Amino acid sequence: MGPGVLLLACLLLGASLAPSEPIVYHLVIEEGSWAEYEVLEAGDVMIYGIVIPEGSLINFCLSGSEVLPVNWPYGRETLRAEWPLCDVYLDGDLIAKNASTYLIRPFWPAEGGFWEALAELEDENARVELKGDVVLVELRVYQPGFSLRWEVRKSDGLTLHYELAGPEGDVELSMELEESRLNKPKSNGRASSQPDYLASCILAAAAVVAIAGLASLATRGGAEWS
Secondary structure: OOHHHHHHHHHHHHHHHOOOOOOEEOOOOOOOOEEEEEEEEEOOEEEOOEEOOOOOEEEEEEEEEEEEEEEOOOOOEEEEEEEEEEEEEEOOEEEEEEEEOOOOOOEOOOOOOHHHHHHOOOEOOEEEEEEOOEEEEEEEEOOOOEEEEEEEEOOOOEEEEEEEEOOOOOEEEEEEEEEEEOOOOOOOOOOOEOOOHHHHHHHHHHHHEEEOOOOOOOOOOOOOOO
16 A cells, blocks of 8 residues: 555544534525514513513614524533524614624524424423424523523524513513515625634623513523523
């Protein structure tokens, strides 16, 4: 065996033994896409530091994205996904710019295989149910003890209905899609930032949603979905 063949064999063996990177699933809509929701119920909840009244309209306009892991179950990174950054408007007034939508997620990654991969991670704290072109996602967080529920259109990742309930099961925030405009991607990919994942998640959670009487929205001790 010649030295060139031996070198090639060693390179191929090294590549096969290298640890595989988690798959990254991407958004399938382009920046400028937007979705507007009517607030059906609102308890003691604030979004981006603003009290949200019932009957108001919240508009999320996609302004960028960030790649974050799904550290679940048991804190193990199993896949990564591209999540939206948005300009957020309350009744037409800008309340957040290029902000994380952690815990709300008006737009989900819908790249081929994402929903099936997510469903494989299901346990007693999270449920993913595929019903035709609609996906039901439910997540319970131990600390501070709230639950989240989304109804998402499978084909493009658009959230149709969102609900956040407090520790006693009372609905703190419920939103229904009113209107949307989604732009198809003009290219195969979008540049995405990759921040310090854990710090990013905790800070984003605290910045996005706050419920009166709950000390923290960090997800330590429970399921952690970005």
